[in-house]
Amino acid sequence: MDDVGLLLALGIVGFIVAGYLDSQQQGGGGIPSPGLPGVPGGGSNWPAPQSQISKIVAQLESGGGVFAGQQPASMVDPVYGQYTAFASQYGSGAAGVDNFAQQVLLHNPQATLGDFYSSYVLSTGNPANLASVSDLAAEYPSAFNNLVNNAGVNPDTPLASLV
Secondary structure: OOHHHHHHHHHHHHHHHHHHHHHHHOOOOOOOOOOOOOOHHHHOOOOOOOOHHHHHHHHHHHOOOOOHHHOOOOOOEOOOOEOHHHHHHHOOHHHHHHHHHHHHHHHOOOOEHHHHHHHHHHOOOOOOOOOOHHHHHHHOHHHHHHHHHHOOOOOOOEHHHHO
16 A cells, blocks of 8 residues: 555544544444435434434433343333333333433423423323322332432433433
8 A cells, every 4th residue: 555545544544533532522422324315314323413312211211222031021112111001101212211311301391300300100001190209109119219329310300401
């Protein structure tokens, strides 16, 4: 390989590494793709970046997917602890979490992570009627302890800062 070819190869590798590092700083999960016009999703094979709230829910529900196999078989998405009724109303996976969070914020702009997760666990049918953290502690103490000990952020954190 001549000097020009080597410089070109190093430049391409540098571009890829810089793009990857930039995506990691912005919470992304992969090397950016330029996308292809006219192709749904821009032609990228990389997953869309997850919101912080969806990452927290995955952590709380299945240890970030590690324990998904231990969830009930009736769950449509064991990573996020979602059943059919939830997925039908909000969608499944990270998108379902994000959709539910947006609905909660629409009706309760001051909602916290604790309000959101308590409702996620106890009553997702009506995002305007939130369950409280004290409800979660009384009705499902293990979920309350999980929230307090494993969310990675304070339950009083404003939900809006996590979406």
